[in-house]
Amino acid sequence: MRQYEVTFIVDPVLSDEEIKATLETYKDMLKNEGCEIVHIDEMGLRQLAYPIKRRNSGVYYCIEFKLDALAFIDKLELSLRRDERVMRFLTVSLDKYGVKYNEDKRNGLIGKKKKEEDKKEDGETKSSRPAKAKKATDEKEVLKKVVAAKETLAAVSDDSASAEQEEE
Amino acid sequence: MASRDDIKFLSNPTIGQKRDKYCRFKRFGIKYIDYKDPDFLLQFVNEQGKLLPRRITGNSLKYQRKIASSVKRARHLAMLPYLTDQLK
Numbered sequence: 673m674r675q676y677e678v679t680f681i682v683d684p685v686l687s688d689e690e691i692k693a694t695l696e697t698y699k700d701m702l703k704n705e706g707c708e709i710v711h712i713d714e715m716g717l718r719q720l721a722y723p724i725k726r727r728n729s730g731v732y733y734c735i736e737f738k739l740d741a742l743a744f745i746d747k748l749e750l751s752l753r754r755d756e757r758v759m760r761f762l763t764v765s766l767d768k769y770g771v772k773y774n775e776d777k778r779n780g781l782i783g784k785k786k787k788e789e790d791k792k793e794d795g796e797t798k799s800s801r802p803a804k805a806k807k808a809t810d811e812k813e814v815l816k817k818v819v820a821a822k823e824t825l826a827a828v829s830d831d832s833a834s835a836e837q838e839e840e
Numbered sequence: 841m842a843s844r845d846d847i848k849f850l851s852n853p854t855i856g857q858k859r860d861k862y863c864r865f866k867r868f869g870i871k872y873i874d875y876k877d878p879d880f881l882l883q884f885v886n887e888q889g890k891l892l893p894r895r896i897t898g899n900s901l902k903y904q905r906k907i908a909s910s911v912k913r914a915r916h917l918a919m920l921p922y923l924t925d926q927l928k
Contacts, residue, residue: 730918773874
């Protein structure tokens with residue numbers, strides 16, 4: 673018993689019913705063959721990275737199933753290839769790590785990656801923080817200088833004023 | 841004349857240093873690379889959508905091979921482009 677995963681892109685121009693019907697046909701096909709369907713991932717409408725058949729978006733579906741008979745994969749791929757509603761497909765056999773990953777993903781355990789990303793972001797913010805602190809200190813220094821200059825100016829003016837008074 | 845505490849380094853001391861590269865899959869225990877996750881795969885690809893060499897990413901050979909295959913799968917499914925400009 674091996675676990676497989678077939679991902680296919682359905683033409684988005686079709687109506688919702690037709691899109692669902694395509695999914696149903698392959699679901700039924702797999703069920704008739706006696707496979708155990710583990711999970712169906714409906715990734716929904718996504719932007720394509722490059723146009724396929726003059727379409728810029730597509731509806732992604734991913735069916736995960738267990739199967740004994742290897743020859744059935746050929747049949748499935750042939751019917752996918754002949755189906756005009758399907759723009760692209762890819763069948764992959766999963767190793768034990770892949771099976772585990774998909775299980776974890778379904779249970780929402782794939783937050784570990786996000787944590788790593790958070791760490792990276794934290795690093796960036798840390799690096800930016802001292803820069804800000806430096807700026808603040810710079811500003812303080814400038815302020816101090818300004819204040820000092822004002823004081824000296826005031827002192828000079830006081831001196832001159834006192835000198836004038838003396839002259840009078 | 842500025843005090844000696846201000847002038848610590850005339851040149852940036854981190855410039856000449858080597859940063860240790862490591863394989864992130866080995867370090868964080870990632871065993872499977874998902875080809876349906878283009879955001880993750882984007883880290884191993886340059887702006888033109890080409891695969892980055894191991895020399896730069898620091899991956900071990902085992903996981904570099906897996907990345908290469910999953911990037912190619914993602915390209916087939918139009919999740920990553922075959923060729924572009926300004927991907928990042």
